[in-house]
Amino acid sequence: MATNSPRAMVLCSHPGRLLNYSVLLNRLEFYHLSLCLNLDEVRKALAAKQRYSLFIHDDFVPGASALMSLKALSQSNAFRQFVLVGNFSAEEKSGLFQWAWTHRVPLLEVLDKPISLAQLREVTGSMVLYQSEDECPIDASVREIRDYQVPGDRHCDSALR
Template structure:
């Protein structure tokens, strides 16, 4: 049976925290890392069409665009599971987990920062590694990420289609 490479991508706007994530993840045997300061770096990393076991979004701020982007990333078949890190109330944490469940986003956990090695170990030990997904193509839409663009950069909305009876 082939081993699955544990590959992680971290999106965090603070270089020092990115380095901390690299140390923590290496201790947990994630040696293939893409550390991204911004969405442009995420796009560049995804252009290599690699699959990731884990996507960590540090300082995730839940809003309509961010949630839709997370859903698009989930549906892209590039990321298997997600971890959100930030400062959340119990109600926000519960709401994010419910949203993820309803939208079939494989969200492992929603953690308050700073996170420790013990917390990250607990989360990653609950990961499910999927062999069958390696055979599924990565969807092309993962390169576009229009959902991540600032509001002024979004393409115009399309009108609905007409239904024919």
Template sequence: MQTPILKNDWRILLVEDHPFQLMATQCLLENFGFTQLTATDSAAGAVQKMLGARQPFDILLCDQCLPDLPGLELIQFASHRGMIRQAILLSSLTALELDGLEQQASEHRLPLLGCLTKPLKQSDFRDLLTLARA
């Protein structure tokens, strides 16, 4: 078992449509020290979780290639309604495609910290969380 990299009370909403990736990422986040983790396998499920939440999620960590709505559109929907504070896209797209998504997020002033490739790497995740603290 890894030593947790962070111990905090951030509320994270994880959205991943592939069951194995969802379970693996959830386990990694728990090993990183996150205890307030909510997971779902679709954008529709994420919207339900956000609507039922008493306060905005600190971080929306979602797959870009969800079958019911692209991750960036989910971020836009959630941020415009005050349902999230910040977001991270998780994807297996190419670096060029991820750069394009980051540019789109910037143009629309979305609270995207960045894009991470699958599988989630501890050092990359930690680097983005440093931005979230700033």
């Protein structure tokens, strides 16, 4: 198992689909996964203060509440990039990208269901990966992160310079 594999969190209300995401993401070398059925489980997982490369929200339905939750997750600084999966029209996709740009939410892709391994491979292949992001604390300021260093590990410090 790769020790520097990216972390991913998946939010989906269907347990069977969560297992499918687990298989797909493992095939794409995402070995650190958090699979959540609801936002309460997302909050509990975030209590561990891990940083994630990717957040996948399956069955995303655009609306004021869902967009506010997405914005709050983005502002938590726990996720680098987001993928939304659902049934979207071309106008909805365009609107979601526009909204994300305006609210500084790093939206990587908006996909229609069902998704395939090929689609997920293409999306994850376009991700911006950060070296050693898992070792850096997520609730520290930039100054604290620059000063923080695991003994014998220069990754956190060098990743920010």
